[in-house]
Amino acid sequence: MAIVNLENVTYKYPLTDSPALQNINLRVDEGEFVAVVGPNGAGKSTLCYTIAGFVPHFFKGELTGTVEVAGAESSTSSLHEWVLNVGLAFQNPFNQISGAKYTVFEEIAFGLENIGVPRDEMKVRVEEAMKLTGISDLADRSPYSLSGGQQQRVALTSILVMQPKVLVLDEPTSQMDPIGTREVFGVIRTMAERGMTVVMAEHKVEWIANFADRVVALHEGRILLDGKPREVLTSDILLDKGFGISRYTSVARKAKTRGLWTRQQLPVTLEEAAEGFQDV
Amino acid sequence: MSLNRSFFVPLDSPLHRLNPLTKLTFVFAMILPAFLSLPAFAPGMAIPVLIAVFVGGVQRQYRGLLFKLILPTILFMFFMQSVFLPIGETVIFQLGRFDVTLEAMQTAFLTVSRIFVMVSSFAILLLTTHPGELMSDLTRRGLPPQFAYVIISTLQILPQMQAKAQTIISAQRSRGLDTESTFLKRVGAVVPLVGPLVFGSLVEVEERAIAIEARGFTSTRPKTSLHNVPDTNADKIIRWIFLALVILSLGGRIWLS
Amino acid sequence: MNITISNLHFTYPNGVQALRGISLTIEPGEQVGIVGQNGAGKTTLVRHFNGLLQPTSGMVTIGDWDTRKYSVAKLASRVGYVFQNPDEQLFSRDVKTEVAFGPRNLGYSSEQIQSQVNEALAMTELSDKTETNPYDLSPTWRKMVAIASVIAMDTPIVIFDEPTTGQDAANIARIANVIKTLRERGRTVITITHDIDFCAENFERVIAMSQGRILLDGSANEVLGQEDILATTYVDPPQLTRLGKRLRFKKTVRTEEEFLAALRG
Ligand SMILES: Nc1ncnc2c1ncn2[C@@H]1O[C@H](COP(=O)(O)OP(=O)(O)OP(=O)(O)O)[C@@H](O)[C@H]1O
Ligand SMILES: Nc1ncnc2c1ncn2[C@@H]1O[C@H](COP(=O)(O)OP(=O)(O)OP(=O)(O)O)[C@@H](O)[C@H]1O
Numbered sequence: 001m002a003i004v005n006l007e008n009v010t011y012k013y014p015l016t017d018s019p020a021l022q023n024i025n026l027r028v029d030e031g032e033f034v035a036v037v038g039p040n041g042a043g044k045s046t047l048c049y050t051i052a053g054f055v056p057h058f059f060k061g062e063l064t065g066t067v068e069v070a071g072a073e074s075s076t077s078s079l080h081e082w083v084l085n086v087g088l089a090f091q092n093p094f095n096q097i098s099g100a101k102y103t104v105f106e107e108i109a110f111g112l113e114n115i116g117v118p119r120d121e122m123k124v125r126v127e128e129a130m131k132l133t134g135i136s137d138l139a140d141r142s143p144y145s146l147s148g149g150q151q152q153r154v155a156l157t158s159i160l161v162m163q164p165k166v167l168v169l170d171e172p173t174s175q176m177d178p179i180g181t182r183e184v185f186g187v188i189r190t191m192a193e194r195g196m197t198v199v200m201a202e203h204k205v206e207w208i209a210n211f212a213d214r215v216v217a218l219h220e221g222r223i224l225l226d227g228k229p230r231e232v233l234t235s236d237i238l239l240d241k242g243f244g245i246s247r248y249t250s251v252a253r254k255a256k257t258r259g260l261w262t263r264q265q266l267p268v269t270l271e272e273a274a275e276g277f278q279d280v
Numbered sequence: 281m282s283l284n285r286s287f288f289v290p291l292d293s294p295l296h297r298l299n300p301l302t303k304l305t306f307v308f309a310m311i312l313p314a315f316l317s318l319p320a321f322a323p324g325m326a327i328p329v330l331i332a333v334f335v336g337g338v339q340r341q342y343r344g345l346l347f348k349l350i351l352p353t354i355l356f357m358f359f360m361q362s363v364f365l366p367i368g369e370t371v372i373f374q375l376g377r378f379d380v381t382l383e384a385m386q387t388a389f390l391t392v393s394r395i396f397v398m399v400s401s402f403a404i405l406l407l408t409t410h411p412g413e414l415m416s417d418l419t420r421r422g423l424p425p426q427f428a429y430v431i432i433s434t435l436q437i438l439p440q441m442q443a444k445a446q447t448i449i450s451a452q453r454s455r456g457l458d459t460e461s462t463f464l465k466r467v468g469a470v471v472p473l474v475g476p477l478v479f480g481s482l483v484e485v486e487e488r489a490i491a492i493e494a495r496g497f498t499s500t501r502p503k504t505s506l507h508n509v510p511d512t513n514a515d516k517i518i519r520w521i522f523l524a525l526v527i528l529s530l531g532g533r534i535w536l537s
Numbered sequence: 538m539n540i541t542i543s544n545l546h547f548t549y550p551n552g553v554q555a556l557r558g559i560s561l562t563i564e565p566g567e568q569v570g571i572v573g574q575n576g577a578g579k580t581t582l583v584r585h586f587n588g589l590l591q592p593t594s595g596m597v598t599i600g601d602w603d604t605r606k607y608s609v610a611k612l613a614s615r616v617g618y619v620f621q622n623p624d625e626q627l628f629s630r631d632v633k634t635e636v637a638f639g640p641r642n643l644g645y646s647s648e649q650i651q652s653q654v655n656e657a658l659a660m661t662e663l664s665d666k667t668e669t670n671p672y673d674l675s676p677t678w679r680k681m682v683a684i685a686s687v688i689a690m691d692t693p694i695v696i697f698d699e700p701t702t703g704q705d706a707a708n709i710a711r712i713a714n715v716i717k718t719l720r721e722r723g724r725t726v727i728t729i730t731h732d733i734d735f736c737a738e739n740f741e742r743v744i745a746m747s748q749g750r751i752l753l754d755g756s757a758n759e760v761l762g763q764e765d766i767l768a769t770t771y772v773d774p775p776q777l778t779r780l781g782k783r784l785r786f787k788k789t790v791r792t793e794e795e796f797l798a799a800l801r802g
């Protein structure tokens with residue numbers, strides 16, 4: 001069943017001429033993990049804001065069409081109710097600190113205090129969430145004295161810990177080390193399997209291909225493609241429009257013209273590439 | 281530079297163990313008599329304030345604030361008032377066209393004593409109280425969270441501005457702005473700092489608003505808090521004593537005048 | 538201009554030992570990529586190059602300057618540093634002023650300033666955004682402004698701290714092009730990055746850091762081929778290197794050309 005449902009959504013930021021989102025139709029099922037890809041300025045963040053209710057409640061401007069999450073409509077709900085269902089990790093990891101807390105542990109607990117989680121449960125949830133994102137050893141540090149990747153992990157954990165029905169992540173691994181990135185993708189995959197719905201804007205094609213159920217390709221505010229990761233991410237259409245593609249895909253494409261790749265389907269993961277190249 | 285963007289010094293002193301409301305009561309028990317009771321009271325209130333600094337074990341940090349912030353401010357005010365207040369007959373000396381009178385100096389002394397007591401007692405509260413604990417204690421007692429947040433952020437403005445200023449200075453020096461070599465350069469460096477500091481702080485406020493919104497800050501559900509902020513009988517007794525002292529000092533004023 | 542670091546230790550005021558004995562020499566004109574896990578000390582290390590941080594012990598020299606004896610402003614004439622967080626770097630009210638800030642301080646003639654600023658804006662594709670306030674740009678464009686404002690200073694050493702985060706293919710190509718241009722002009726370029734494929738394609742020397750120490754330092758093929766050691770600092774080899782391993786190529790491959798050559802024979 002669709003838990004997120006956008007119908008004919010068009011949105012224009014205040015004082016701008018062209019819409020940042022145009023005629024978006026997007027249904028996401030419960031427990032689905034959808035990745036959103038697209039070049040800079042395609043509208044990924046705007047789409048995240050829209051699902052998370054910040055458009056139109058925080059960013060004003062012109063929104064038409066309907067945005068539904070878990071049966072409620074965003075334009076007629078208030079933002080503070082909305083965020084209980086939809087959690088958003090913002091693109092900029094450096095400015096998400098509440099400013100009211102002294103340690104990382106307290107910072108992550110902040111959201112739980114706000115929504116009234118009992119103290120004992122709160123501690124357990126914070127500890128679990130920190131373990132998932134690999135920051136348990138930062139618990140007593142000040143949230144202001146962290147490295148870039150550590151700050152991003154804290155920001156992500158602060159949202160994960162709230163266990164929203166729908167998790168919207170705007171480039172949540174941009175500052176993370178490579179293996180950490182893969183692990184975080186794994187954690188998010190697991191959460192999706194347990195029933196959490198995930199919408200994630202990302203550039204890291206290899207991990208999207210390995211972990212996401214579905215990919216939406218956004219370009220100039222419109223959905224260009226929507227489908228299985230392998231199909232979308234190897235499509236020729238993306239190549240001309242400035243989307244990032246995996247090295248496996250691009251090298252296989254070159255190999256194909258020289259007869260060194262014989263399969264019809266281009267690879268997007270290491271496994272697919274290894275299998276395909278073993279043919280020759 | 282304050283890394284934590286608050287004044288709080290994590291120690292375990294008798295003052296640190298008090299409930300935040302008790303310390304807030306202490307602050308008002310110092311300020312109210314200093315401002316409203318007999319003028320002779322005001323300088324006297326400095327004594328309990330300074331004792332509190334030692335009880336809290338925050339002498340070193342307080343001294344820092346005293347020399348960098350409190351003393352410069354009150355010396356400046358003392359000077360301005362002594363020179364420019366057009367009151368009194370007893371001229372002590374003249375400064376250019378201005379008569380400095382005994383009465384003006386007395387008034388100036390009273391003003392700066394009051395300011396000293398006010399700023400110092402707030403400083404003690406901030407140095408010994410975890411901002412988060414203050415916030416959760418106040419909201420637990422029924423203060424609307426938005427209001428509590430405004431208080432906390434106001435109290436953190438100084439360290440926050442300081443950190444922000446430090447960041448901007450680092451950025452400007454990294455691109456060759458000489459802010460150190462001569463005294464004039466040091467003073468001149470303030471100019472390119474002001475605009476970005478004000479603008480940057482405004483941006484920060486907005487960013488923070490959106491960040492805490494995403495974490496359910498304006499949720500109407502009853503809130504809980506991570507820390508159990510203890511409120512002991514001793515706390516209650518101390519608060520009553522402070523209240524009694526305030527009433528006594530105000531009563532004294534009415535009775536004596 | 539040489540960068541020489543000898544036995545550098547650094548401890549933050551909160552007690553975190555971020556660097557634990559770094560010794561390193563970087564020759565003039567070298568292109569170095571630095572990789573390693575979050576919190577490894579990469580940013581802390583490069584902040585020593587322009588004096589933003591001072592060694593707790595050990596020494597850093599830039600050419601003949603000991604960083605302890607020269608101010609940050611002075612060192613800025615030799616080292617340009619693009620911050621990891623553009624919000625910490627940008628402070629001007631429009632892009633043009635921002636980009637011109639560095640060159641103005643360094644005392645170039647006004648024609649030079651003009652041409653360096655224009656060139657930097659062109660290389661980062663910012664020429665149509667000169668009047669915009671950097672705060673009104675998205676994080677990705679803010680990073681481009683940060684890059685432009687440093688390359689406009691035309692310093693012999695340029696440091697990029699995570700230049701490609703959040704950038705799309707076109708912007709990554711632009712950044713690669715900036716680095717190539719700097720290389721052709723004989724500038725030293727040091728780049729911290731988690732984008733290992735970008736690192737593999739643009740840098741000949743790679744340093745891997747872990748927990749305040751240097752784990753590996755050598756040619757890109759040498760370093761990026763050592764899967765097991767890299768894993769201890771949370772780094773995967775580049776995609777094509779992994780694929781080459783999987784296909785049991787004898788040599789470590791990094792780039793598409795190397796891969797295709799190895800595939801043929
Ligand atoms: N606050 C804003 N006010 C006005 N226009 C905006 C605002 N935020 C974004 N835009 C514009 O909306 C369009 C979509 O931007 P958005 O940030 O959603 O793209 P994105 O895909 O997230 O890009 P990036 O990869 O750079 O993060 C862009 O043209 C952008 O300039
Ligand atoms: N201002 C600071 N005060 C105290 N400790 C800090 C500060 N900045 C960083 N640290 C700590 O120093 C260590 C090294 O941090 P550094 O920023 O150099 O890491 P990094 O390698 O750049 O990581 P990342 O890839 O996440 O940016 C980390 O443990 C970090 O938490």
Ligand SMILES: [Mg+2]
Nearest residue numbers: 044045046091
């Ligand atoms: Mg975005």
Ligand SMILES: [Mg+2]
Nearest residue numbers: 147148580621
């Ligand atoms: Mg860093």
